[in-house]
Amino acid sequence: MALDLKVGDVVRMKKAHPCGNHLWLVTRLGADIGITCQQCHRRLMLARSLMERRVKEVIPRTREPLDFGDAVTSGS
Numbered sequence: 001m002a003l004d005l006k007v008g009d010v011v012r013m014k015k016a017h018p019c020g021n022h023l024w025l026v027t028r029l030g031a032d033i034g035i036t037c038q039q040c041h042r043r044l045m046l047a048r049s050l051m052e053r054r055v056k057e058v059i060p061r062t063r064e065p066l067d068f069g070d071a072v073t074s075g076s
Contacts, residue, residue, distance in 0.1 A: 003052050005029060008061040010038070013054050017042070023059075 005011070009026045016022050021039035028034030032045045046054070 003048070003055060003058065005033065005058065006061065010059040010061070011035065011055050012057040012059065014056045015054070022056075 011024050012022050019040040023038040024035040033051045036043050
């Protein structure tokens, strides 16, 4: 099963971090995946194969970032 992750998604891991938290923010994608603990802000890099085994649930980000390149400015 391939993980469908995007930067900004939150993942729930099977085991808790030593700080007691299960939720991690995805900060980097590639062969290695960068994640940040939501409670203590510890950063880790995990191999994609290891990440796929440890993830229990993927919580997608709530909204897309705004793209101001297409914004129309009002004025003369």
